[in-house]
Amino acid sequence: MRDSISTGAAGILAPAAEASSDAEDLARLGYRQELRRDLGSLSAFAAGFSYVSILTTVFQLFVIGYAFGGTRFFWTWPVVFLGQLAVALNLAEVGSHYPVAGSVYQWGRRVSAGAPGWLSGWLKLVGDVVSVAAAAIALQAILPSVWGGFQLLGGDPSLTSRDGAANAVLLGAGLVVLTTAINMAGVRAMAWVNDVGVMAELGGVVLLVGALFLHAVRGPEVVLSPVYGPPSSLGTGAAGLLAAALMPAYVLYGFDSAGSLAEETQNPRRIIPRAILKAVVASGVGGALLILAALMAAPSLTDGRLATDGLAYVVVSALGPTLGKVFLVDVALAVCVCTLAIQTGASRLAFSMARDGALPCAPALSRVSSRTKTPVAPAIAVGALACGMLVVNYGEAQLFVLITETAVLLVNLSYLLVTAGMLVRRLRGWPGRAGGAAAAGVFSLGRAGLALNVAAVAWGVALIANIAWPRRDGESAWMEYFPVIGVASTIAVGLAMYAAMQKRGREQVALPERRTSAAQIDVAT
Template sequence: MSLWSNLALGFLYLSPLVSVVSMFAQGLSTAGPPSMFWIIIVGCGQLLVALVFSEVVAQYPIAGGLYQWARRLWNGQYAWLLSWIYLSCVIVAIATTAIFGSGFVANLFVGTKEHPVVAITPGMTACVAAGMLLLGMILNFTGTKTLARIAGAGLAAELLGVIAVGLYLLIFERKHSFSVFFDTMGTSINGNYMPAFIGAALVGLFMVYGFEACGEVAEEVPNPGRQIPKAMMLTVVVGCGSAIFSFAGYVLAAPDLTLIVAGKVLDPIPEILYHTIGFWGLKAFQAVALLSFLACVMGQQASASRLVYSFARDNMFPGSAVFAKMMNHTPVWANVAVNSLSALLIVLVYCVPSSLFRIAGMQMLAGYIAFQMVVIAALRARAKGRKPAGSFSLGKWGLAVNVGALIYGIFACVVMAMPSNDMSLSTLDRWIALVGIAVVVVTGGLYLLIARPHLRSSAPEGDAVEFADMIRAKAHETHIAKAQLAKRERAEATV
């Protein structure tokens, strides 16, 4: 994978087009236009996390990403639990991305000029989502080059769809002033806006993740210690900028903004596009969205399958002998297992349609907890004397950035774990994200205690300090050798 392809993988996992399409109506109906500011808040916090990850991946450019980083920074047990939590996040993400995209994909083929936006039944949603999973899985079977090509094409299409459409809406179709982003439009709860604003946090939290996928395929990237940190940081910066641009364009061009905030327009973006760029413009955008959603699903499948493969390669996963096998340079059986579980979640949402946003909330909380476990491990290793020795280092700013990333991450996790403001829901439904995480942690913890997979592996662990010292020592030896060689060459030239 080139830098462009690696950036594309992370960008399409983050996917501003996919995330804006998925969360636009939810954000506006919860907290009105100011919900857009969550993209900025989360983007700044996640950039700190990406900087911490960049230091670690520069030292350990190994397939498996978070699992390998945690293993080397702490130990096998810690890495097992972190990866179990993160894997649950990605498996759910594959399903939710396919489900959120099913409406756009279906309307590309069934929408007519008389009825450009057709209400999609739960059955059609499940079939389209399952079809996207199957197609993405088959394409992933063909190898890294196919993934790289589709990711690159998806990135170009997504930037075109986000920037071109957003620019057109802002210049030619603006129906509201920019002051609308400071108008809560009656979304306050009992006269207090803060609970509503906190409730819209998923707008940003759902968008700004996926940059870690750049490190999941580290062994498929040339010069990964330099390339992957660049790709991670560009993913966050370009992704957030594109998402803000897109979100703002839709808000300012919405002809029925009041109805959207009131929750009376369930799928507003196709309606906005139809009234601004016309039927064929809407079709072109839906085609771009199809490519973006498919590329996003493929990126998530690649990330999850590489994590399972890395787990299994270290003999740390149930069925390691099967999931560590490679075919056509890809972990085929790991891919099949991951997608089978995601397919079961699609069946769950088909049976209980109201569960979609609840499992999405659990998905995000799992991902952010896993992120913070890496941040904590990096901070612990730094306290024990680790001085990052990879191609990328924050230098004297490392400690401050690490602490800042931890503070932000704790804040994000607390926000996501808070109960829903909808008092009509049952207690279980209001706390569903925390309950889901508890189930994941308990099952992973029991397997760790009973099966003790960390004892079956001889892979390196907990060597962050020693490994960094070794890299610096080798770099010093290389520098001295080069200096001596240059000195001899100068002496010979003089003679």
């Protein structure tokens, strides 16, 4: 880690004394202030909310829930929300104790020694890179419905068709290039775009939910009376509902990304926990209302279109082509901001790991631009890798879906590594005065901490088991087990990489200036 304190100018949005205090606090955690502290509470909230982006993900994944659970899939949303809220509460607490760029990596390595701590960051990084591509590809589900001219290749916009898959790669790659450029421009530009986008998304959710309620053709009791579309191979019992729960599980993650911007946020010990929790609560409430409104306003619950065309069909059918397309434009904006937020979080995570020597090409990835005070190389690397992932969709759209499922597993597994490490430390008396840091302003779960920590770990195990559970639905055996194979392969590659860095670190142990490395990842006590 770097130990000296930067004496550069303070962020323009905070008094000099507060900026100095934040820099001193960061120094106590082992780093000097290199990034620009320009972000306030709105931008921190926007980072977490944009990653979840209910307009992006609910529109993209509504078909999964309805295909497996029918109208009853609504009830999987509050269950998953409460489970993820328990996780978020624990991440908010550890994030307040360790307000350092890199979120899950920094939290994991400080509550778990050695490989488990490093692995939490590695799994999250791989999951984030794939999630950038998955978010960008959602443009194909929106833009051709707004205007046929966005279908630049061929005539069939369906994501499962060859034309649609190819066009999705083109639109997605263009979006990733744009978000990479915004990230390279600096945190001010990123925050401005993100803030505007989040306000537009929040306003769009409120207006869309209100408009769908006004055009409802049935009452809210629709979620109490089981109605199904085309029959699922999993049936209509518990197996179908467990499969339907994959939809909210795919939506409600990524709220930790506010923590990745901790070194660019004013008073992060106070703001970051609130941003994480606000992002989860806003997404949970907004998503539940959106799903309920869609089920009430859908022209038909049994014609099969809810399980194939999803929310875009409901919006255009219920509100008409003109107003419906206005809302779809807002959804497209949400997709763009979502992609930007995920890429930003991933680039800060890569920067944080590289700064500790915990990634290959660490010197380049840990370099901060003297002009923008932003790590440029990680943004370019994440963007390039995401574009590479997009190409997979061109050849096999179903394979891209399976890779996305694997990414969701990786991110939630990284959360589990952190909450499990916290539980072990908590049983030994954590948090106390962690790391000798000033206790003032630190968010604490108090006496409820142990119970909420146990709940978060139990929920994480159950969620991961449900996502990874093989479900044969007309797929080949290798596709059925692909997410499990993907996670196992990512862990194996990560452990091999960690072992290699351990060996290199031992060889360089004589260098006195190398206070902390991947081979010497410490655990704050």
